[in-house]
Amino acid sequence: MVLTDGIHGPALAPVELLALNMVLITISFFLLCRPTHSAKREILVLASIAVAAAASRILLEPLPNVQPLTVMCLVMGATLGARRGMAFAVIATMVSNLVLSHGWWTLFQASGWAAVAFAGSRLGLVIENTVEMKRLAITAIVASVLFDWWVSLSIITSGMTISEFGIYLLNGLPFDALHVVASLVSVAWIAPWLSNLVFEETTQIKEPQISGEADGISA
Amino acid sequence: MKRSIVLVGLLFCLLIPPSTVSAEESNSWEVDLKNGYISTKPIIVEDQVIVRTSGYWTGEDRPHVYAFDLFSGEENWRYRSVSSTNHDMTPLLHIEAGQGSCGSWEEMVIVAWSDGKVTALDIEDGSLIWSSQTEVVTWGITGAMAIDGDNVVVPTRQGLSRFCLDNGVENLRVDLPELGWRNGVTITEESYLIGNEEGILNIISKQGQVSNMSIGDGKIRHSPIETNAGIVIHLQTANGSEIYVGDDLLSVEGYSPAIPLKDGQDIFLGTSSHIIWIDCELICTMEGRTDHHTNGEITKQGENQIWFPYNSPEGGWGVGIPGLEITTAHTDHDTYTTAGPGFGPNGEIALGNDNGVLMVTLFTSEMDAAIDDSSDSKNLDSFIQESLVVFLCLAMLFFQIKKNNKMATKVGLLLLLVIMILILPDISNTWSKEVDKLEEPPSDWDDSWPKEWQGTQVMVFELPDGELAVGGFTGHDTVEDFTDAAAADLDIAMVKESYDFGAWITSFNGHDGEGWEFTIDGKRSSVGISEAELGEDSVVRWSLA
Numbered sequence: 001m002v003l004t005d006g007i008h009g010p011a012l013a014p015v016e017l018l019a020l021n022m023v024l025i026t027i028s029f030f031l032l033c034r035p036t037h038s039a040k041r042e043i044l045v046l047a048s049i050a051v052a053a054a055a056s057r058i059l060l061e062p063l064p065n066v067q068p069l070t071v072m073c074l075v076m077g078a079t080l081g082a083r084r085g086m087a088f089a090v091i092a093t094m095v096s097n098l099v100l101s102h103g104w105w106t107l108f109q110a111s112g113w114a115a116v117a118f119a120g121s122r123l124g125l126v127i128e129n130t131v132e133m134k135r136l137a138i139t140a141i142v143a144s145v146l147f148d149w150w151v152s153l154s155i156i157t158s159g160m161t162i163s164e165f166g167i168y169l170l171n172g173l174p175f176d177a178l179h180v181v182a183s184l185v186s187v188a189w190i191a192p193w194l195s196n197l198v199f200e201e202t203t204q205i206k207e208p209q210i211s212g213e214a215d216g217i218s219a
Numbered sequence: 220m221k222r223s224i225v226l227v228g229l230l231f232c233l234l235i236p237p238s239t240v241s242a243e244e245s246n247s248w249e250v251d252l253k254n255g256y257i258s259t260k261p262i263i264v265e266d267q268v269i270v271r272t273s274g275y276w277t278g279e280d281r282p283h284v285y286a287f288d289l290f291s292g293e294e295n296w297r298y299r300s301v302s303s304t305n306h307d308m309t310p311l312l313h314i315e316a317g318q319g320s321c322g323s324w325e326e327m328v329i330v331a332w333s334d335g336k337v338t339a340l341d342i343e344d345g346s347l348i349w350s351s352q353t354e355v356v357t358w359g360i361t362g363a364m365a366i367d368g369d370n371v372v373v374p375t376r377q378g379l380s381r382f383c384l385d386n387g388v389e390n391l392r393v394d395l396p397e398l399g400w401r402n403g404v405t406i407t408e409e410s411y412l413i414g415n416e417e418g419i420l421n422i423i424s425k426q427g428q429v430s431n432m433s434i435g436d437g438k439i440r441h442s443p444i445e446t447n448a449g450i451v452i453h454l455q456t457a458n459g460s461e462i463y464v465g466d467d468l469l470s471v472e473g474y475s476p477a478i479p480l481k482d483g484q485d486i487f488l489g490t491s492s493h494i495i496w497i498d499c500e501l502i503c504t505m506e507g508r509t510d511h512h513t514n515g516e517i518t519k520q521g522e523n524q525i526w527f528p529y530n531s532p533e534g535g536w537g538v539g540i541p542g543l544e545i546t547t548a549h550t551d552h553d554t555y556t557t558a559g560p561g562f563g564p565n566g567e568i569a570l571g572n573d574n575g576v577l578m579v580t581l582f583t584s585e586m587d588a589a590i591d592d593s594s595d596s597k598n599l600d601s602f603i604q605e606s607l608v609v610f611l612c613l614a615m616l617f618f619q620i621k622k623n624n625k626m627a628t629k630v631g632l633l634l635l636l637v638i639m640i641l642i643l644p645d646i647s648n649t650w651s652k653e654v655d656k657l658e659e660p661p662s663d664w665d666d667s668w669p670k671e672w673q674g675t676q677v678m679v680f681e682l683p684d685g686e687l688a689v690g691g692f693t694g695h696d697t698v699e700d701f702t703d704a705a706a707a708d709l710d711i712a713m714v715k716e717s718y719d720f721g722a723w724i725t726s727f728n729g730h731d732g733e734g735w736e737f738t739i740d741g742k743r744s745s746v747g748i749s750e751a752e753l754g755e756d757s758v759v760r761w762s763l764a
Contacts, residue, residue, distance in 0.1 A: 063640055064640070064643060066636070066640070157279065167654060167657065170654045170657070171650070171651050171654050173650065174643060174646050174647045174650050175643075175647070177639070178636075178639050178640065178643060181632070181635055181636045181639055182636055184632050185629075185632045185633055185635075185636045188628060188629045188632050189629055189632075189633070
């Protein structure tokens, strides 16, 4: 089925969409271009994984609310830190929504996954390249539900009452449950592998690169 | 032990039937669009059924054009109008791919909207090919369009526009002084014919010169009909309707004329009282008449079957020739109906009604073969789904036996996800129905109103110069009835017009704006004022659209 016009919330005018894009790109730029240490390769790795995450979102689009990006954000936040993790979340959301559909809701999705990545960076989900599976699973469950509810805020219009919004959230519970299970599957199947991948790549970056002769300093 | 219980539980889930389309293993299917009325006939193009919805729209609700697979009933695409908020009465127009002096174009569907837009949609995926804007005077386009070579000719609210099929560029524009409603355009060799709400027939040359003739004191709400005997007009009048040939009165008829059908030199017409057959081979003569109530689109099937939608609560379609035998076709969803049926080349029929239910029936052996193919495809999908679940169950069992708990857990979670995806449509539907029960009926009570009004019917007019409210009424069954009484009580001058979908209020105290809309207890009604029913404590609120 092709839905040629989304119904996720208010339709944005071209200028408003441009403003939204500018905000998201600026956030990504600042998150990436003010690193604590210079690492072009790290940014390249992060961008590659973000594109892969966006592709996975697009591929899984026919499956309702199956969102591996939630767990990926947790892991990226836990392994690369808050700044990089949030940049990953914003980039992956923007890239995937260019294909899926872009609009007002992108702001909520990007900020929601950025918040998930931030939480991932603060909860000790990956310690010395070991994923704390139980802690990650519990976090993923909570994050999935909270993320869905946060994104649901995008449909609020001026005429909507709190009880109507509550009914909307209640209607979405089966989909929240599916998001939770999909996140648990992602925890089991993707998280250790992703964590390991990021660890290996960033370890290579952090090791000193020696070229030419090294002079020893004797005491 | 725990895992074994989980495994047994998951296997039980296999017994839950997957979500099905009602067409499965059947030669018919239906879908409730839950999106207003179907007021114009669905069209069948190759293996698609395309249908549009109409209604009064508020909030986020808007009309759609839908395309469904003819054989399976699965939705292929939909297109949502962002800005059309009034009844969309213009029939869909299918255009074959072609080329002409103004360019070339792909196969498409042209849709005209009550917000004045004309949109060309790709027939494959519903994507927008081009869009053009015409004028809006409360309403936009409501009449039938027509094709003239490489152009589409559009009857606009107050004139006529012609657009190139290639790119939607307007290459002829004629402004007319009178407004039109459902005033389709007819193309003759030399000119375009178009009527209006003042009973005037405009004859517009293809270069844009306008001449006209007054038919009578009434409204022309269909495409004028060119016959050997002259132009036939079924004029809607204050006391019913009149059939004219040229400016000669042929017959006086009942209320609310239907959209007539021309078949050779035979013309089929209808009103709220009769269906009528006239023959205009040399002069127009009355050939037959049968009691019936039709106000919508009259359509032809095959050689000699004419379908007349029955616009009453009983619904259905009268089928046959007026004056001869008329049988009635019924469905499980009969209700008020104005949309004509859409017919396919192999006997397929697509029916739509005012409840927004689309019903498609396939008949022939070729269709049976197609149904088999469709059914085979569904069976294959079902087989793949069940095989995947069984495979995952076996894989989980295998890892369990091998005491590889980690892999067993991983596969088990995957299995749970697959099962949840399969049963989600059913679970979601059931859950949604339960949640709907929690929804409190809306209320539109204002605490500043007198307490004596509580438990009675209250009417609110949100006029531009201030809100007027009156309460304490009882016994009014419909919004129309109650509005008449309340307006009289408050000494509000009201202008009401009658259309084929019911009465329509155009102004209160001279304020017409973009039209008036009403809510009952704060909620928009899905039917017009003549049918919208009231409770003994309903609050009706009128506001400018």
